[in-house]
Amino acid sequence: MSLELYYWDGLQGRGEFVRLALEEAGADYVEVARGEPSEGLGTNAMMSIMKSRDEPYPPFAPPFLKDGDLVIAQTANILFYLGPKLNLAPSAESLRYVANGLQLTIADMVTEAHDTHHPLASALYYEDQKDAARVRAHDFIDHRIPKFMKYFERVLKQNPAGDTFMVGDALTYVDLSMFQLIDGLLYAFPRALKRFGEHYPRLAALHDAVIERPNIAAYLQSDRRIAHNEACIFRHYPELDEAAT
Structure with a gap:
């Protein structure tokens, strides 16, 4: 199952710190808010998790990451979790x-x-x-x-x-x-x-x-990389x- 990254579409923001790790590692991930509603993705899917009355420990705000049933919020916390999985954490x-x-x-x-x-x-x-x-x-x-x-x-x-x-x-x-x-x-x-x-x-x-x-260079030149902007x-x-x- 792909990792699911939830962040606002059109912004680098705090989500970009997570994107860079996923891209460097060549991880299989989906950015949910940038997907098609017909596929069960998009901003509405992100907001439904944040506002869910049934989701245990819902995230306060994006970015957050879903890995199966596990929902992890806060950029540093996400990276602390992903680091060992993506071989991007110290071995000690x-x-x-x-x-x-x-x-x-x-x-x-x-x-x-x-x-x-x-x-x-x-x-x-x-x-x-x-x-x-x-x-x-x-x-x-x-x-x-x-x-x-x-x-x-x-x-x-x-x-x-x-x-x-x-x-x-x-x-x-x-x-x-x-x-x-x-x-x-x-x-x-x-x-x-x-x-x-x-x-x-x-x-x-x-x-x-x-x-x-190489992976970062390819990402920076791709349309996956959102440009800096005044929003x-x-x-x-x-x-x-x-x-x-």
């Missing part, structure tokens, strides 16, 4: 918790990136909070990006197995997620991050190495990118 069990901790830290930064364009309320349009967004973006660019990226760069540098991968001596889902985080930030803040490779050479090398992996987490608003000092 102790390092699997390290990987999960890094994934949760990535999730923290993703939330902060989202809040640069929605600093007051998610229910408001960006246009209703532009002044606050400039203040939030200024702080994110000047303080939060360096704080997170210096940490991730240090993790790479101090990896006992070498600075090729975030955890251990082989690719894990954390490396794929780090690629997605960097890729999203480069899209949202190209001016502010024009010297990203100079400041964080190991992270830049990791980003480029992931792009060159998603990472949005490019020039006026926010100009907040850099």
Whole structure:
């Protein structure tokens, strides 16, 4: 039975971190919200699980994954489950918790990136909070990006197995997620991050190495890869990118 990934159609969002792992592993999966209603798929199928009165422990929001009767919610939790199944987790069990901790830290930064364009309320349009967004973006660019990226760069540098991968001596889902985080930030803040490779050479090398992996390269060039857009987490608003000092 195919794995079933549930996420909003038309968005990379948090679902993209899961997609990258599935694509790298060549996993057999179906993205339900992008399927045909006639096949029992589509957004309605996703919403029916979330709102079901009979589903035990229904997910609060996408992304979530179905593997048979098992429903797993939250990006980091999904990847913690998929990692060993897809051979994308450290072989040492102790390092699997390290990987999960890094994934949760990535999730923290993703939330902060989202809040640069929605600093007051998610229910408001960006246009209703532009002044606050400039203040939030200024702080994110000047303080939060360096704080997170210096940490991730240090993790790479101090990896006992070498600075090729975030955890251990082989690719894990954390490396794929780090690629997605960097890729999203480069899209949202190209001016502010024009010297990203100079400041964080190991992270830049990791980003480029992931792009060159055959399965990832094929995915990025396919119609399965949804383009960055201004309805998603990472949005490019020039006026926010100009907040850099």
